[in-house]
Amino acid sequence: MDRSVVTQKIIEAKxxxxxxxxxxxxAIGESKEWVTAGCLGQMTFxxxxxxxxxxLFDLTDEEMAWLQIVPYKGSLPTAVPTDPLIYRWYEIVSVYGTTIKELIHEEFGDGIMSAIDFSMDxxxxPDPKGDRVQVVLSGKYLSYKTY
Structure with missing residues (x-):
């Protein structure tokens, strides 16, 4: 057994x-974004x-143990995603990635936005022209250190 088997069992039960x-x-006591990522094998419970x-999912003790093991992060099967929704995120980063980088560096300096100390909503x-998806990403700024 491995983590992917547990993920599949969770999806099937859902x-x-x-x-x-x-x-x-x-039921688990965390945000829907974090729990979804965890159930899909990207977070450690x-x-x-x-x-x-x-x-919730009628898991065995072994399956629950797998949920507590640090996973191999990054779940896309290909370098360029083929799922249309995920591809849009890839496209957003491809088109706006340098802009995001430039604006973060201008505001904060040389560093990164953490995906570890991170939240998402x-x-x-609602919009009269068609509902919109609002995504808020919040990551701690981490400055590069000199040494």
């Missing part, structure tokens, strides 16, 4: 039981979180 990520997140997931934004 579909079979008609669950929503927001409801799963409430605590014992308490793994046990909550275990109850995804919401529906």
């Amino acid at each position: 579909v079979r039981n008609g669950m929503k990520w927001s409801d799963i997140a409430k 605590t014992k308490v979180q793994a046990e909550a997931a275990g109850k 995804i919401q529906r934004e």
Whole structure:
């Protein structure tokens, strides 16, 4: 067994039981964004979180243990994503990446935005021309050090 088997079992249970990520997140006690990433194999659960997931998805002790192991991050099967929604993110970074980099460096200096000390919020934004997807990413600024 490996983490991908647990991820597949979670997805199957979610579909079979008609669950929503927001409801799963409430049961686990974290944001829907973090819990979704965790259930998809990208985050490390605590014992308490793994046990909550275990109850929701009828996981074995071994499967709950896999949720607590630091995963290999990065879940895309190809270098350039083929899923249309994920590809749009790739496109956004391709088109606006240098702009984002330039503006962060201008505001903060030479450094990076953390994806570890990080939060994300995804919401529906009603719009008369068609609803919009609002995504807020917040990462701690980390300055490069001289040595």
